[in-house]
Amino acid sequence: MAGRSMLKQVLGAVVAATIVLWLANLLTQGDKATGAGWVLYFVGAVLVMAIYLFFAARPIWQVNTREVVMMAIGAVLYGVFSWATNVFQLPSVSFVSLRPAVAIPIFMGLAFGPVVGFFSGLVGNILGDALTGWGVYPVWDLGNGLMGLIPGLLHAWPNADERVRVTKKVLLWVSGLMVLFVVLTVLFPQVEHPWAGTTAGQWTPVLLILLVAILLVAWWALRAQPDVAAAVVWGALGVIVGMGFASIADIWVNGYSVATAIIGEFLPAAGTNLVFDIVLVPILYAAYQNARQRTGR
């Protein structure tokens, strides 16, 4: 890919994310805003519809018997595994829990398509929170749904070469966004009422390590195992978009400031989810491909 085009892609990702954050800060006047949280539920639904309309011409939205059953199975697996690990809370400003189970909706989207991924994330999160007794949090349910839907969009490119080409573009977007978040942790070293004295600056090395890990895994896997690279990169994009939506929505839903939402919620949620994406999704994907070969289905 030409150097100039690559630079445009990275800058494009950084500029787009910056505009969103600047708008959020402007609308909230850098301070908390409440009372308009319900709007975000519609914004989330519009976002999902926009993604659907953009890819409407592609044959990835069919829901047959297989998709119906896999939606149910994905939702149950995510709900049960989430319930089992919801007790492990992360240092954050709200109930952000350690969730290795995020590999499930990402994997279900990759294996069975965006509808299955979206349902697994959305309904699975509702089930997991309900089983834990936490109630319903629509923006986080939508965020988890997006986390499963985005990887499923890979099915829009059935040709292997096209998939590699698109995955490289997505990798640039993911890298650009992560660089932006590293910069944010440096610009906003403190969040309001941090847990046990932690600061946002502590996330900087974690984010840098994650960025390098994603780049290394993708660079190696794109040559030898393009499917694994696609799984990791698209999963990473799903995590950033899904958790990003839910965290930014909390600016209005919970009245957080922009810094609190990004540093206090997004980084703990997306940071750990990215680790699970890099480690667990390739293992699940390889096990599934093996099982398919053995059973012939």
Add this chain to the structure above:
Amino acid sequence: MLVTWAYKPRNTLIQRLDPRARLIFTACAMLAVILVWDLRWLLAWLAFALLTYRAARLTWKETRRFWLVVLPLITFLVLITALTGRGGEEAYQTTHPLFTLAIGPWRWVISVEQVVFAAAQFARMLTLATLGLLIPFTIHPAHYGVAFRGLGLNDKFAVATDLAFRLVPSVARDFQTTLDAQRARGYELERKGAGLIRQIRNLAPLIVPVTIQAILNGEDIIDAMDLRAFGAKPRRTWLVELRYRPADYALIALGLLVLGGTLAAKAAGYGAFWVPPALLGG
């Protein structure tokens, strides 16, 4: 493979209500609960939830496992909030110190607001847990799909949601069986001295077999559904027919009224975090 919820058929007022009306009311009630932080309102909701639990005539023996998991978890989360003050910053800005808790080298200054917020949070979480508990124990498993269909969900999504509810006990059982089987082979969920990546990879022997087994079992369900011509016609018939009665309409109206009233009250400035004046010494 299918293991059902511990549904107990009883001729109670709760179970005679249409499941659609109950789902609508429960959703409205849960939304209304999470909109407020006033301890008085939350205690009233908790009393209502416990009354409903009593009216459903569920016994301690039937729901023991649920309470033994949920109660310690809620208590743990509330204690953490109370000790650190985290999460309360959205509800209160000024604090009035009540006492200092010292355990070894650690010291926490506990304020009146932290204690009241913790009580409100406990009431809120317990209310949501109780309202949520009633659904699987008092709705017939065969009624989930038709109820979701009746609420406007597409046939295929209604079946998927129905299947998801039915599969929860089965998958939970498979999860426990797999964990026990792996432990018999020397598997340790938490490996001492292992790094972060190693610990995460250590989850794979648990997550991968349960996931792949569930997917492979799902193929049997797919075959069974295809053999019964699932999806052959655009509109699916259901074995159970649900019909609203006056009590169901009243319940739906009550749910919408409660939610609407809570939203209106919140817009007018009510329902916010409240501290008993007696605790402030005023």
